[in-house]
Amino acid sequence: MVTRTTTYDYEQSSESGRERMLPVPWTRLTDTTPTLGDPAQVTSAVAGSEITGTVVNPGVVTIDPVAVLNVASGAIFRHNVRNVLTYAGGPAEASWQVLNVGDVVYYDVTCEVINAGIKLSVSPLNAATANAIFGNIVMMQDEDAADFPKGGAGSGSTHVCAILQA
Amino acid sequence: MVTRTTTYDYEQSSESDRERMVPIPWARLCDATPTLGDPAEVISAVPGTEITGTVINPGVVTVDAYAILNVARGAVYRHNVRTTDVLHIAGNLHEHSWRDINIGDTVYYSAETDTLTAGVAKLALTPVQSDGATLNAVFGHVVMMQDETSANFPKLAGAAGNTHVCAVEQE
Numbered sequence: 169m170v171t172r173t174t175t176y177d178y179e180q181s182s183e184s185g186r187e188r189m190l191p192v193p194w195t196r197l198t199d200t201t202p203t204l205g206d207p208a209q210v211t212s213a214v215a216g217s218e219i220t221g222t223v224v225n226p227g228v229v230t231i232d233p234v235a236v237l238n239v240a241s242g243a244i245f246r247h248n249v250r251n252v253l254t255y256a257g258g259p260a261e262a263s264w265q266v267l268n269v270g271d272v273v274y275y276d277v278t279c280e281v282i283n284a285g286i287k288l289s290v291s292p293l294n295a296a297t298a299n300a301i302f303g304n305i306v307m308m309q310d311e312d313a314a315d316f317p318k319g320g321a322g323s324g325s326t327h328v329c330a331i332l333q334a
Numbered sequence: 335m336v337t338r339t340t341t342y343d344y345e346q347s348s349e350s351d352r353e354r355m356v357p358i359p360w361a362r363l364c365d366a367t368p369t370l371g372d373p374a375e376v377i378s379a380v381p382g383t384e385i386t387g388t389v390i391n392p393g394v395v396t397v398d399a400y401a402i403l404n405v406a407r408g409a410v411y412r413h414n415v416r417t418t419d420v421l422h423i424a425g426n427l428h429e430h431s432w433r434d435i436n437i438g439d440t441v442y443y444s445a446e447t448d449t450l451t452a453g454v455a456k457l458a459l460t461p462v463q464s465d466g467a468t469l470n471a472v473f474g475h476v477v478m479m480q481d482e483t484s485a486n487f488p489k490l491a492g493a494a495g496n497t498h499v500c501a502v503e504q505e
Contacts, residue, residue, distance in 0.1 A: 241407045242354035269362040270376035272383035292380065304378065304385045306356050313359035313399070332356060332385060332405065 188240040189224060194233040198277060199287070202226040202235040207247050207287045207302055207331075209275040210237075216298030220275050221333065222247075241333055244306060249329045250279045250289040251319040261324050265290055266317035267305055273331060274299035286326050303331040354406040355390060360399045364445050365456070368392040368401040373413050373456045373473055373502075375443040376403075382469030386443050387504065388413075407504055410477060415500045416447045416458040417491040423464035432495045433459060434488035435476055441502055442470035455497045474504040 194200045198209040202223045210219040221239035238245075249267060256262040259278050265271075267290065276289040276299050288302055307315070308330040318327040360366045364375040368389045376385040387405035417432040427446055444458040457473055478486070479501040489498040 242405055244356070265379060268377070268379070269359060270378045270385055272378050272380050290379065301383060304376065304383070306358070306385075313361060316359075316362075332354075 187238050187243060188221075190219070190221065190237050190239050191234045192219075192237055194227065194229070194235060197235060198275070199280070203285075205245070206285075207275055208235065208237050209277075209287075209300060209302075212300075215294070216300050218275065218300040220300050220302045239333070243333045244330050245333070246308060246328055247273075247288050247302075247331050248286045248326050249273050249305070249331070250276070250283055250286045250324065250326050252276075252279055252289045252291050252324055254291060254293070255295065259295065263321075264319065264324050265321050266319050267327055267329060268317045269305055269307060269313070271305045273302050273305060273329075275302045283324075283326065288331065301334045303333040305329045306332045353404050353409065354387075356385070356387070356403050356405050357400045358385075358403055360393065360395070360401060363401060364443070365448060365453075369453075371411070373443055374401065374403050375445070375456075375471060375473075381463075382471055384443070384471040386471050386473045405504070409504045410501050411504070412479060412499055413441075413457050413502045414455040414497050415441050415476065415502065416444070416451060416455040417489070417496045417498070418444070418447055418458040418460050419491075421446055421450075421460055421462075421464035427464055429495050432491035434491045435459065435498055435500060436488040437476055437478060437484070439476045441473050441476060441500070443473045444470050451497065457502065472505045474502040476500045477503045 192210050196211050204226050206223050208223050212218040221237035222245045224238045225236040227235045251264045251267055252261045253265045254263045273288045276291050278294050279289040280287045319325040358376055362377050370392050372389050374389050378384040387403035388411045389401055390404050391402040393400045418429045419433045420430040422430040441457045447458040448456040
């Protein structure tokens with residue numbers, strides 16, 4: 169089990185000038201207490217259509233309760249990813265899949281609640297509503313194909329993965 | 335019919351510093367024998383959500399079986415695009431209908447088109463596979479090549495399908 173310790177680590181910086189930094193009020197974040205390097209999602213009226221990105225600056229509430237997110241498509245960050253695919257009532261995890269290069273990952277509030285802050289999973293549905301696509305798994309700079317697949321289809325596990333933001 | 339000769343030609347370089355190069359194992363590519371300049375798609379567990387991009391370096395298997403893809407949104411490359419609108423699986427896999435290609439049209443990575451054209455075209459206008467249900471991933475949109483004008487459009491569907499070289503702005 170990967171601990172809650174942030175995985176904050178920018179994976180790809182060889183090409184500059186391509187980031188997209190957005191200030192977002194804490195009150196419009198799905199997680200209103202943002203953490204540096206965590207995945208983040210901005211609340212939207214339409215489930216599955218949310219802005220997603222990585223917290224570059226969580227902000228300081230006594231000064232200005234605004235976080236800065238990097239929402240650049242194609243930016244790559246290391247994040248914790250849960251291999252949960254579906255949920256049962258409770259909610260509880262019902263099924264899982266292995267994680268492989270190319271797999272799509274979602275911002276998953278149910279996963280965050282169940283797994284002490286792990287915000288990304290491979291589950292496209294949050295109960296009955298759609299989860300927003302966060303990105304796809306790619307290799308970390310210190311990985312190769314032999315590091316995949318991660319996890320097993322028979323049980324839940326959390327893995328650090330490089331995520332190419334959607 | 336456009337031949338298999340690669341169309342590799344970067345179409346737009348006026349704005350630099352915006353490429354996204356990602357190494358992908360050949361085993362995770364839909365076409366496990368990548369070709370320089372071809373469109374590429376990375377396998378995903380959910381059809382329609384795949385990473386797509388253009389092969390910048392196909393890699394050398396005896397050294398390292400990885401390809402480098404440029405997955406930058408907005409990058410523009412010349413690619414072969416098939417006019418296929420609908421594919422059918424009844425009997426053998428075949429093209430059922432076609433339509434003209436125009437500026438702005440969405441193009442998809444179609445592994446079935448790759449098969450039908452023997453690798454000439456991996457991109458087509460068809461949003462779903464021949465089963466009528468499985469989604470193709472959006473690859474990008476047709477824009478003008480640097481040596482084209484609006485008079486070059488539409489590019490004709492053809493009575494039995496056509497393959498056209500198009501500038502495609504990556505999604």
